[in-house]
Structures are given as structure tokens and as C-alpha cells.
Amino acid sequence: MSRASLDKQPRDVAAMFDDVAERYDVTNDVLSLGQDRLWRRAVLKAVDAKPGERVLDIAAGTGTSSEPFADTGVHVVPADFSLGMLRVGKERRDDLGFTAADAMRLPFADASFDAVTMSFGLRNVADIDAALREFARVSKPGGRLVVCEFSQPVNGAFRKVYSEYLMEALPRVARKVSSNPESYVYLAESIQAWPDQRALATRVAAAGWGSVEWRNLSGGIVALHRAVKSA
Numbered sequence: 001m002s003r004a005s006l007d008k009q010p011r012d013v014a015a016m017f018d019d020v021a022e023r024y025d026v027t028n029d030v031l032s033l034g035q036d037r038l039w040r041r042a043v044l045k046a047v048d049a050k051p052g053e054r055v056l057d058i059a060a061g062t063g064t065s066s067e068p069f070a071d072t073g074v075h076v077v078p079a080d081f082s083l084g085m086l087r088v089g090k091e092r093r094d095d096l097g098f099t100a101a102d103a104m105r106l107p108f109a110d111a112s113f114d115a116v117t118m119s120f121g122l123r124n125v126a127d128i129d130a131a132l133r134e135f136a137r138v139s140k141p142g143g144r145l146v147v148c149e150f151s152q153p154v155n156g157a158f159r160k161v162y163s164e165y166l167m168e169a170l171p172r173v174a175r176k177v178s179s180n181p182e183s184y185v186y187l188a189e190s191i192q193a194w195p196d197q198r199a200l201a202t203r204v205a206a207a208g209w210g211s212v213e214w215r216n217l218s219g220g221i222v223a224l225h226r227a228v229k230s231a
């Protein structure tokens, strides 16, 4: 069983997700205490896709983040570089059109999507600035970006309790439910090392996106960053 380290070598990250693929969705539900369903609804609302629009869900994994789009009739393209995650997704929802793709070098034409969304993927990418620039390249002028990622709880006391959950309780629970508990130690460490809401917004803007804003979910455990590609 493999886990990635914080330098996030693409080969290690893809292998780690290959290992957790079979039990990924059930483990997610348990570890997030069911909050993940609420976060997915918020992403759908923030992307606000209109009928006929094309949405790229990059780092879609098993497609759980793409399903809400497909289920409302939006043309969503779920893409990921873990073939293991794509295989599990394809077994479950063959209609989704899963595509192998690396966020840092997307196999899509310039200006080919109305929106790009990424849920719980950016934190795992080795060069997030390169990925954010790629998202701008494949977006049409006026296209939207919505990044859903773990972030920093805004309340100091809650932040302390959450940090203890992350570093102590979460790895213990993962040992019971995950096929690769070590990868959940990586999850906890990578969340702690991730830029906070403001710092991530600055990186998004520096990659060529305009009107960058964010919204906290579950007290800032998760943040949704939204931006628009200038016309």
C-alpha cells in the first residue's frame, strides 16, 4: 500500500488513489460525517451551469463530484489521472464518459469549457499554479472556476478541536474503514499544510482569473473558491 508525501509526486498520488479507489466513497461518507453531500450541493449551485453548457470536473475520481451535474442534465466531463479511480467510477456510472487527464497538462482544446470545477483535488497537485493556468486555458472567456477544497475553520476554538480530529481521530477511524489507512495520514497532513482561504484566492488570481471570491462551508472546514475568466 502506498501513500504520497507532501512533495506530491504525480506517480505517488495516482498510485495512492488507485489503492483507495474501491472503498473511496464509503470512507468519505464516514470520515466527513455525511457533510460531503452538503458540500457537493454547494458546488453545483456555485457552478450554476445552464442547459447545454460544458463543464469539466477535473480530479473527478470515481465521479461522485460529477454526478450532481449529470443528474441535472448538464454535460459534465469527469477527468482524473488515477486509472483505478476512473475504473471504479466507470463500473458504477458508465454513462458519465470518464476521461484520463492530468490537471497540469489537460488534453483539451483552448476555450472548450463553460466552467471548470475541482473538488478535493487541487491540494494533491504538485504544481497548483500550473493547474490553475491550465483551467484558464481550457475555459471560454467569461467561463467560471469553482474549487472546493479543505481549508481553515474560521473560529479559533473550533480550529483547535478540528485539528485534533484531523491528526488523531481521523487516522484511527480510517484504520477501520479504509483499504489504505496510511493515505488518510497523508490527507490529514496535506490539509494542515494547505494555504488558507485568502492565500489560495491570491494564487487563483495570479494564475489569470478575475473576480475571485470564496465562501466557507461547515465553518471553514471546506472553502469554495469561485472565479471568472476575463473576456
Ligand SMILES: C[S@@+](CC[C@H](N)C(=O)[O-])C[C@H]1O[C@@H](n2cnc3c(N)ncnc32)[C@H](O)[C@@H]1O
Residues within 6 Å of the ligand: 010, 013, 014, 017, 058, 059, 060, 061, 062, 063, 064, 065, 079, 080, 081, 082, 085, 101, 102, 103, 104, 118, 119, 120, 121, 124, 125, 126
Ligand atoms: C480526494 S479525490 C476527489 C475525487 C472527487 N472529485 C470527489 O470529490 O470525490 C482526489 C482526486 O484527485 C486526483 N488527482 C490528484 N492530482 C491530480 C492531477 N494532477 N490530475 C488529475 N487528477 C488528479 C486523484 O487521482 C483523486 O482521484
